Amino acid sequence: MTPTGTAVPRRERARAATIEEIKSIALDLIREQGTTDVKFADIARAMEMTPPALYRYFADRDELFTALITDAYDDLGRVVGHAREAVADTDFAGRWVAVASAYREWARREPQQFSLIFGAPVPGYAAPDEGPTTEAARRAMSQLSELFVAAAVRGKLRKPLIRDVDPSLLACADDKHGELNGVLAPESFQAMLGAWSSLHGFTCLEAYGHLDWMGADARDALFASQVRLIAKTTGLPVPD
Amino acid sequence: MTPTGTAVPRRERARAATIEEIKSIALDLIREQGTTDVKFADIARAMEMTPPALYRYFADRDELFTALITDAYDDLGRVVGHAREAVADTDFAGRWVAVASAYREWARREPQQFSLIFGAPVPGYAAPDEGPTTEAARRAMSQLSELFVAAAVRGKLRKPLIRDVDPSLLACADDKHGELNGVLAPESFQAMLGAWSSLHGFTCLEAYGHLDWMGADARDALFASQVRLIAKTTGLPVPD
DNA sequence: TGTACATCAGTGAACGCGCGTTCACTGATGTAC
DNA sequence: TGTACATCAGTGAACGCGCGTTCACTGATGTAC
Numbered sequence: 001m002t003p004t005g006t007a008v009p010r011r012e013r014a015r016a017a018t019i020e021e022i023k024s025i026a027l028d029l030i031r032e033q034g035t036t037d038v039k040f041a042d043i044a045r046a047m048e049m050t051p052p053a054l055y056r057y058f059a060d061r062d063e064l065f066t067a068l069i070t071d072a073y074d075d076l077g078r079v080v081g082h083a084r085e086a087v088a089d090t091d092f093a094g095r096w097v098a099v100a101s102a103y104r105e106w107a108r109r110e111p112q113q114f115s116l117i118f119g120a121p122v123p124g125y126a127a128p129d130e131g132p133t134t135e136a137a138r139r140a141m142s143q144l145s146e147l148f149v150a151a152a153v154r155g156k157l158r159k160p161l162i163r164d165v166d167p168s169l170l171a172c173a174d175d176k177h178g179e180l181n182g183v184l185a186p187e188s189f190q191a192m193l194g195a196w197s198s199l200h201g202f203t204c205l206e207a208y209g210h211l212d213w214m215g216a217d218a219r220d221a222l223f224a225s226q227v228r229l230i231a232k233t234t235g236l237p238v239p240d
Numbered sequence: 241m242t243p244t245g246t247a248v249p250r251r252e253r254a255r256a257a258t259i260e261e262i263k264s265i266a267l268d269l270i271r272e273q274g275t276t277d278v279k280f281a282d283i284a285r286a287m288e289m290t291p292p293a294l295y296r297y298f299a300d301r302d303e304l305f306t307a308l309i310t311d312a313y314d315d316l317g318r319v320v321g322h323a324r325e326a327v328a329d330t331d332f333a334g335r336w337v338a339v340a341s342a343y344r345e346w347a348r349r350e351p352q353q354f355s356l357i358f359g360a361p362v363p364g365y366a367a368p369d370e371g372p373t374t375e376a377a378r379r380a381m382s383q384l385s386e387l388f389v390a391a392a393v394r395g396k397l398r399k400p401l402i403r404d405v406d407p408s409l410l411a412c413a414d415d416k417h418g419e420l421n422g423v424l425a426p427e428s429f430q431a432m433l434g435a436w437s438s439l440h441g442f443t444c445l446e447a448y449g450h451l452d453w454m455g456a457d458a459r460d461a462l463f464a465s466q467v468r469l470i471a472k473t474t475g476l477p478v479p480d
Numbered sequence: 481t482g483t484a485c486a487t488c489a490g491t492g493a494a495c496g497c498g499c500g501t502t503c504a505c506t507g508a509t510g511t512a513c
Numbered sequence: 514t515g516t517a518c519a520t521c522a523g524t525g526a527a528c529g530c531g532c533g534t535t536c537a538c539t540g541a542t543g544t545a546c
Contacts, residue, residue, distance in 0.1 A: 011488075011542070018489090036360070037277075040533065052534075053490050061533070111360065120276070120355040120448060137450045162469060166461030172454045194466050201441020208360060210377045214412045221406030226434050229402060229473060251509070251521075258522090280500065292501075293523050301500070 019057050021047065023067060030068075030112045036119075040064075072113040073139050079106050080143045092151040093237035099147055100199050100227045103140075107207040114207055118200070141196060145180060148192050151236060152184050158235035160191035191234035198230050259297050261287065263307060270308075270352045276359075280304075312353040313379050319346050320383045332391040333477035339387055340439050340467045343380075347447040354447055358440070381436060385420060388432050391476060392424050398475035400431035431474035438470050 025046045029038045040061055044051040058064040083102035087094040107114040117136045151157040165186040173189045174181060180189060202223055205211050211219050231238045265286045269278045280301055284291040298304040323342035327334040347354040391397040405426040413429045414421060420429060442463055445451050451459050471478045 009543085014542095015489090034360075039531085041531075049489095050491055051532090052492085052536090055534075056489060115360040118444070118448060118450065119359050120274075120351065137445075137453060161472065162465050166458070166465070168455060168457035169461045172458040176453055190462065190465060193462055194469065197441040197445055197462075197466065198438040199441065200445055201437040201439065201443075203441075204358070204444050205377075205437055205440055208358060210358065213377060213416055215408060217408035218406070218412040221409050222430065222433055222437075225402055225406070225430060226437065229434065232401065233469060233473060249510085255522090279498085281498075289522095290524055291499090292503090292525085295501075296522060 015057075022054065022057055022064070023071060026064065026068060027113070031110075034112065036112055036116050068113075069116050072110075072116045073136055075110075075113065076103075076106055076117065077139045077143060080140075084143065084147060089150070090154070092147065092154075092156050093231060093239040095147055095150075096231055096236050097227055097239045099143060100230075101223075103199055104203045104206065104223060107203045111207045114203075118204070141192070144192055144196055145177070145184070148188055148234075148236070149180065149183050152188060156237055157185075157188055159185075160187050160235040161233040162187055162190060162194075165190050188235060195230045195234045195236075198226065202226055255297075259307075262294060262297055262304070263311060266304065266308060267353070270356075271350075274352065276352055276356050308353075309356050312350075312356050313375060315350075315353065316343075316346055316357065317379045317383060320380075324383065324387060329390070330394070332387065332394075332396050333471060333479040335387055335390075336471055336476050337467055337479050339383060340470075341463075343439055344443045344446065344463060347443045351447045354443075358444070381432070384432055384436055385417070385424070388428055388474075388476075389420065389423050392428060396477055397425075397428055399425075400427050400475040401473040402427055402430060402434075405430050428475060435470045435474045435476075438466065442466055 022043060026038050026043050029042055029046060030036055040054055041051050044054055054064075058067070080099055080102045083098040084095050087098045089095075148157065169190050170186050173186055177189065184192075202211075206219060206223075211222075214222070228239055230236075262283060266278050266283050269282055269286060270276055280294055281291050284294055294304075298307070320339055320342045323338040324335050327338045329335070388397065409430050410426050413426055417429065424432075442451075446459060446463075451462075454462070468479055470476075
């Protein structure tokens, strides 16, 4: 790495690096132990430091957790976003498969980070303000909605296989996702929510081992079939 | 309560009652604290006993957890089963709605028990043998499969909206659910798995608050629409 | 360039706490004759 | 029916442990003149 143009003081860089190391080691421990309940003392030990040193970087354990959760959001969003953009921007079927697969594989690869975001809360940790939880929903959905919007704009989004949109859902779309107003039909908005929840279901079951009784091949086949089915019912171009 | 005909020794009954009380208080604490990580000492305190007394009933903390998890399976299975049987046995659309709604509502009512079964493992608790996890899948599915089988037997199960069944899924159906062989077409077996995972997705998202940003009405509407859509695509009679 | 001071990372000892679990015991409940 | 014994629930004290966090400190890194 060559030094960046903007001169960042050495000490600040060292500090930032240490923060990253703490979080990274915390994640390693979480992965190793299979539990999101990581101990300050263990982190310090793994870094060959003493526990009090960590207080230079995080006011307390909760602050570290908040950082880990935020990072998990970012990582999932980044991974899914990259997957989407790795496919030609006119190939909406391909992009949908890419998004869904990235979501699934991230959860399988990082089940602990996944449950940090989407699971039950960590023992003893109270999410500040309910913020992050809501944020998880927003970011996960924003990856999907970009896909749906792009498809809609190019006229590649058929009418989904649903009857009519309930007034409460209409109001909800307006209130909470006004930016989609006029771009994405209400039926498509609802279909998108349904797509997300279906995708999430398979992802959860698999990530926590509840589909282990099927072989890996069967799981893959089921996933592919679900992804295809979701495309069909939501009005996205159908893969294959 | 009048004494039962079969003479169960008083002490044994008292013992069984205490075991039930321990588990019930443990659940109360889990619900109150919002965490599955319940302490032996807290349970004893709530029962106005001393912690060592609990060792008369459970060899250690893990044994209590195993019991709680087993109970959670049973409770979910029972609730879903009752819901199914509360609807006329020829009304398959109604039965499907009942099953799905019961699943959803149980998770919403008992998010901690739900995550005991379907979430990431409890800190410090190692599930014996991987048994329970697999068991969760089996029992949840058995409630669904009874519905699908009944519909199939009466010729009320249309062909689902999927292309063809992957050989790996065919093999999996034979191996793991041979009892369905000849009763439930492979397409329907696959569709049933898909139905479960979709249902599970909505349920998880809602139970852990990731759909709180919609109003309750909108969530209900989305759920109803999903349940209907699943019926449509799996070949079950469609509700409404 | 060199010196004097300020800033900050990290240490080591300590505090208070609560946990799961063990052990020897007391006292009540049930059983056998 | 009464007595002698066995069984079992629950207690209270103790053990060992590891946690999060605080505090006064040392020593290195950076800054100002």
